[in-house]
Amino acid sequence: MIAVDWGTTALRGALLAADGTVLAEHAAPRGLLSVPPGGWGAAFEAEFGAWLAAHPGLVCLMAGMVGSRQGWAEAAYCRCPAGLADVAAQLCWVQPGRVAIVPGLCCEADGVPDVMRGEETQVFGALQALGLQVATLVLPGTHSKWVQVQGGRISHFSTHMTGECYALLRSQSILARMLPADDGAWVPEAFDAGVARAFDAGGLLHHLFSVRSLALFGRDDGPALASRLSGLLIGEELRAQALPAGAPVAVLGSPALAGRYQRALAQRGHPVTAVQADAGWMGLLAVARAAGLLAAPGPAEADALPAGTLRP
Amino acid sequence: MIAVDWGTTALRGALLAADGTVLAEHAAPRGLLSVPPGGWGAAFEAEFGAWLAAHPGLVCLMAGMVGSRQGWAEAAYCRCPAGLADVAAQLCWVQPGRVAIVPGLCCEADGVPDVMRGEETQVFGALQALGLQVATLVLPGTHSKWVQVQGGRISHFSTHMTGECYALLRSQSILARMLPADDGAWVPEAFDAGVARAFDAGGLLHHLFSVRSLALFGRDDGPALASRLSGLLIGEELRAQALPAGAPVAVLGSPALAGRYQRALAQRGHPVTAVQADAGWMGLLAVARAAGLLAAPGPAEADALPAGTLRP
Structure with a gap:
């Protein structure tokens, strides 16, 4: 699959084997602010067309501000508590069967909402990497996120400027x-x-x-x-x-x-x-599996694949 | 006397009768930032020379950033607890007997210092206006000050950005x-x-x-x-x-x-x-009295003065 983190100022992508191996990576300073209205499909082809041409039938999941009101399409927020299955059930397809946006999350406390877009896939990836179902995580940054996880699902989070x-x-x-x-x-x-x-x-x-x-x-x-x-x-x-x-x-x-x-x-x-900050690739892979877009290979099956083989 | 609040971007002054009556006021956008090195005496004469010429022997007290490192002269901070007598004892004369800067205050908590310049005279004026010896005061602004007063002296304060x-x-x-x-x-x-x-x-x-x-x-x-x-x-x-x-x-x-x-x-x-925000004039008058620069007239004495008469 292709995993993409498309933010406000930059874009990053990875070509992933079904077992999560990163086969190739690509980054460009082509954030939301640089894409003209109606130019999303063309921008996507320019950045990832070669990978899709080389691997026909490959699915692409995107996370981040690409799903905001100013993005390719507005992907409605998924309400907390939210796990892989919840997010997978709410994919926003911009090219049906080919390219989808993973929804961000929203939660509410004391009548005040909070939102994230992109961090949720990093959290899902981190949970897999750590083998945790209950956790407190922090994602430092311009707008830091503190995330509470219960039973493998994000139960609550808060943004700090x-x-x-x-x-x-x-x-x-x-x-x-x-x-x-x-x-x-x-x-x-x-x-x-x-x-x-x-x-x-x-x-x-x-x-x-x-x-x-x-x-x-x-x-x-x-x-x-x-x-x-x-x-x-x-x-x-x-x-x-x-x-x-x-x-x-x-x-x-x-x-x-x-x-x-x-x-x-x-x-x-x-x-x-x-x-690792690139937990997001593992998270997008897990969302794709939860959405039934990829088979989950057992270790034996994964071993049996020739190196670099992609599972469509 | 002449009371002056000389800040970073502006200057305000008042010609005060000995009983605190404001006889005239003057304001100018001539803050610290607009005074060239060595130009302090000339700037002062340009703004207040006419008052001083009309009332020879008049004393002038100034408060505010004019006493900072970037001001006319650096007036060493007066340490808390500090009352009128403490401040009056530490006047910084820039023209002996004629023009003095009232020192700002400093205090310390948990090894961290805090400072003010100018607000202390407003607090002293407010205490007189309110007839209080114990109080909590706040001076809202770019850098708000919270001030604790015990026994008529400023015991502690804190700055908030x-x-x-x-x-x-x-x-x-x-x-x-x-x-x-x-x-x-x-x-x-x-x-x-x-x-x-x-x-x-x-x-x-x-x-x-x-x-x-x-x-x-x-x-x-x-x-x-x-x-x-x-x-x-x-x-x-x-x-x-x-x-x-x-x-x-x-x-x-x-x-x-x-x-x-x-x-x-x-x-x-x-x-x-x-x-009232102009409590500062009353405060400067009180400092002048505490410094023995003005006699404190009884009500009868003040009444006996012709209107507008200045007590040198």
């Missing part, structure tokens, strides 16, 4: 004057101090100001202040989870950012498992 | 797409919902995202979302105070912004007193 707030404060606020133009060396001790501070009384809007006041008194310099700011924001994200003591957390993401979350979680006494 | 974060999120974040170009009509119910939401579990970085998700589901429109965002941030500022139930709070500020804080505090069950 951590990465975006960091970028804004880092470059646009009064704090930017205190910080070097680029982050420079990460200062783990200053990051740790920021995480710890986030758990003190006073609130985020107050703690942020410490980046300025510490600089005013010459107690910290640029790189340390940038690391502290990062710790304050990630610490606030952790504080808001109110995680039970000792609760394990799986972190899915790029090594640099995931490493910061791992460090912050470890400081707070939580066992951490790191999951 | 509420106004700045609102402006950044309002105009620069992904939420800006959901919001009208200008705030439009304020929607009190949406503001109230934001304040209430800030006290729910989940944390500010999560609650902010509700501005987007509510818009995605068409549950709120532009002006309501802007009011909700304002409520979320002001609510978070209140939440972080952990005010005792029923504790009274004095709000010092411009009517529009102070009105939002009054409404949020009332929702949380706190009796509110509003204080």
